[in-house]
Each structure stands twice: as structure tokens, then as C-alpha cells.
Amino acid sequence: MKYIELNDIHVNLGAKMVEFAGYNMPVQYAGVKAEHLAVRKSIGVFDVSHMGEFYVSGENSLAFLQSILSNDLSKLIDGQAQYTCLPNEVNGIVDDLIVYKFNINKYMLVVNASNIEKDWNWINSKNKYGVTIINESSSYSLLAIQGPNAIDAMQSLTSIDLNTIPFYHFKVSDFAGCKNIIISATGYTGSGGFEIYCKNNQVIDIWNKVFKAGENFNIKPIGLAARDTLRLEMGYCLYGNDLNESTSPIEAGLGWITKFNKKFTNSEYLKNEKENGPKRKLAAFETIERGIPRKNYEIFSDSENLIGIVTSGTMSPSFSKGIGLGYINTDHNKLNSFVFIKIRDKLIKSKIVKLPFKA
Numbered sequence: 001m002k003y004i005e006l007n008d009i010h011v012n013l014g015a016k017m018v019e020f021a022g023y024n025m026p027v028q029y030a031g032v033k034a035e036h037l038a039v040r041k042s043i044g045v046f047d048v049s050h051m052g053e054f055y056v057s058g059e060n061s062l063a064f065l066q067s068i069l070s071n072d073l074s075k076l077i078d079g080q081a082q083y084t085c086l087p088n089e090v091n092g093i094v095d096d097l098i099v100y101k102f103n104i105n106k107y108m109l110v111v112n113a114s115n116i117e118k119d120w121n122w123i124n125s126k127n128k129y130g131v132t133i134i135n136e137s138s139s140y141s142l143l144a145i146q147g148p149n150a151i152d153a154m155q156s157l158t159s160i161d162l163n164t165i166p167f168y169h170f171k172v173s174d175f176a177g178c179k180n181i182i183i184s185a186t187g188y189t190g191s192g193g194f195e196i197y198c199k200n201n202q203v204i205d206i207w208n209k210v211f212k213a214g215e216n217f218n219i220k221p222i223g224l225a226a227r228d229t230l231r232l233e234m235g236y237c238l239y240g241n242d243l244n245e246s247t248s249p250i251e252a253g254l255g256w257i258t259k260f261n262k263k264f265t266n267s268e269y270l271k272n273e274k275e276n277g278p279k280r281k282l283a284a285f286e287t288i289e290r291g292i293p294r295k296n297y298e299i300f301s302d303s304e305n306l307i308g309i310v311t312s313g314t315m316s317p318s319f320s321k322g323i324g325l326g327y328i329n330t331d332h333n334k335l336n337s338f339v340f341i342k343i344r345d346k347l348i349k350s351k352i353v354k355l356p357f358k359a
Contacts, residue, residue, distance in 0.1 A: 021113035043147035044222035052116035141203035150193035190234035235355030287322030291348035
């Protein structure tokens with residue numbers, strides 16, 4: 001078991017701790033619904049220090065990353081971040097990730113905790129460009145400060161105007177008395193806010209100052225369970241559920257991060273799949289009848305015809321209804337059409353809807 005720097009703080013706060021990707025992580029504190037709504041309505045803080053950080057540098061960095069990532073990094077300006085994925089060679093995804101551009105010769109890749117070793121091996125195996133790749137995962141901590149009050153609550157902790165950081169951009173500046181902190185207007189909740197990348201020896205002090213600054217906004221610590229319900233309401237994919245080694249970015253609805261103005265791993269297959277259409281595609285659905293969908297539940301068009309599988313599902317804390325994502329055969333994957341989720345041997349009527357989920 002690996003332990004993040006703030007482990008004892010989470011335990012002392014009464015967090016329920018669980019093993020996740022080899023780390024002892026806080027899954028919830030006051031309860032999933034209360035934490036979820038705290039982020040939607042005000043501000044909450046996630047400790048996601050288990051995530052991985054790789055630095056790629058050298059004069060061929062852009063060419064190298066363009067060859068292994070699905071999105072087009074040539075569009076990025078310095079200080080901009082981009083959501084992308086690592087396609088594999090068998091029509092699936094090694095990982096989805098965020099790439100940060102510092103300059104033309106320096107980038108940071110933020111990868112999923114469960115995939116750090118796999119991603120590291122994959123990326124290094126593709127390095128035919130002589131770039132330098134450094135794994136800084138064990139030396140960085142990461143706090144996600146999320147919610148509509150994040151800017152107002154955190155502004156006193158930094159000399160930069162947080163309003164000047166657009167969505168999916170970042171700055172390296174002072175924060176909570178520490179220098180050279182990456183302040184990124186990214187997150188996984190759909191409620192706005194920032195992600196703070198710092199060294200492990202800085203994170204305890206930063207955590208304490210963040211909660212002091214947020215007192216008047218009723219700031220709360222938030223666990224991984226609420227992180228999952230928040231991202232699902234937005235329809236954001238989770239690796240290991242909605243994405244894996246056998247799901248293509250086209251099937252997953254990630255054609256918008258799959259750019260064919262360049263060549264990258266398996267790009268010819270993916271281009272053909274996009275032009276001809278996949279046989280199945282990720283869909284969002286909400287239950288019409290009472291029931292909570294869960295991962296691996298079967299999806300039917302009627303009582304006899306199996307047409308798909310649920311990849312993520314929950315009871316939405318914001319909307320008090322069952323919501324989920326699942327791969328459904330293209331022939332039955334039509335917006336506003338009805339499908340049936342098999343829950344405890346009962347077929348629960350559900351409707352395919354547009355993301356993000358709404359009341």
C-alpha cells in the first residue's frame with residue numbers, strides 16, 4: 001500500500017479510507033450526497049495526489065507527443081492544457097490524460113493513477129525521438145479545489161488574478177506562500193475551480209491555508225466517491241469503466257480529441273472507423289422507472305434483445321434519478337429512444353439522453 005502525504009490528515013478528519021490504484025485514499029467524509037452538493041453549490045477540495053506526472057522535454061518533444069497522442073498539440077499555446085488519449089495498436093486506449101504545455105520543448109503529462117507504470121513503459125517504448133522523459137509522480141501532490149466559489153475563496157492565496165486563467169489554461173506562480181506552484185483551471189467535476197500541483201513537502205501547509213481561506217464559503221473535504229458522481233453527471237469518461245484497452249476513442253465519443261491532420265498510433269484504423277461509423281458507441285441514459293444502474297448491468301432493447309452494457313452508473317445526487325453511461329449497438333443508439341437496464345432481474349425503462357445530465 002502506498003500513502004499520500006496527507007494520509008494522516010484524512011484519517012483525522014474521519015474519512016473512510018479505501019485502497020485505490022495501490023494507494024490508501026479517502027473515499028468519503030460526511031457522505032457522498034453532502035460532498036457532491038458542496039462542490040456543486042460552493043467549494044470542495046479533493047486530494048488526488050495519487051495521479052501520475054511525467055515531464056517530456058527536448059527539441060523533438062512536440063513531434064514525439066504528436067506521434068503517440070490522439071489530439072493535436074500544435075494548436076496549444078504556452079500555458080495551455082489539453083485533454084487527449086494514448087491509443088494502443090489494437091483499437092483501444094492505453095490511457096486518457098491531460099497534457100500541459102510549458103513551452104515548445106517542455107510538457108507535463110498527467111495520467112491516471114492505476115496506469116502510471118503501464119503508461120510509463122508504453123511512452124518510453126515509443127521514444128524514438130531522443131526526448132527526455134522523467135517520472136515525477138512520487139514527488140508531486142495534487143489538490144483539486146472545485147466549485148463555483150473557488151475563485152473568490154482562493155484569490156487571497158495568490159498574487160495572480162485567478163479570473164485571468166481561462167478554462168484548460170494554467171500559470172506557474174505563488175500560492176499559499178509557496179513558489180512555483182502550477183495553478184491549473186482544470187478539474188473533473190464540471191463546477192469550475194482549479195487544480196494545484198505542488199511538491200510533497202508543500203502540500204500540508206497548502207492544505208491548511210486553503211481551508212483557512214475557504215472558511216467563509218463553508219469549504220469541505222471531498223472524497224473519491226463524490227468525484228465519481230460529479231464526473232458522471234457531466235458525462236466525463238473514467239478509465240477502467242468507460243475507457244479501456246479494447247474501447248476505441250471513436251466508440252467512446254472522443255472523436256473531438258482524435259485529430260487526423262497528423263499520424264499517430266493506430267490513426268489509420270481510427271480514421272476509417274470514424275468515417276464508416278463504429279458498431280457500438282457510448283451513450284448516456286437516465287432511468288424512467290425506479291432503479292439505480294451499475295457497472296456491467298446489461299442493456300436491452302426489449303425483453304429479449306441484448307444491445308449493450310453499462311460502464312458507469314449511479315443515483316444522481318443533483319437530480320435524484322438513476323443515470324449512467326454504457327456502450328450500445330449503433331442501430332439502437334438514438335437520442336431520446338428508450339432502452340431497458342436489467343437491474344435485479346427486472347428490466348428498468350430508461351431513456352438515451354444528451355450530456356450533461358439535467359433535471
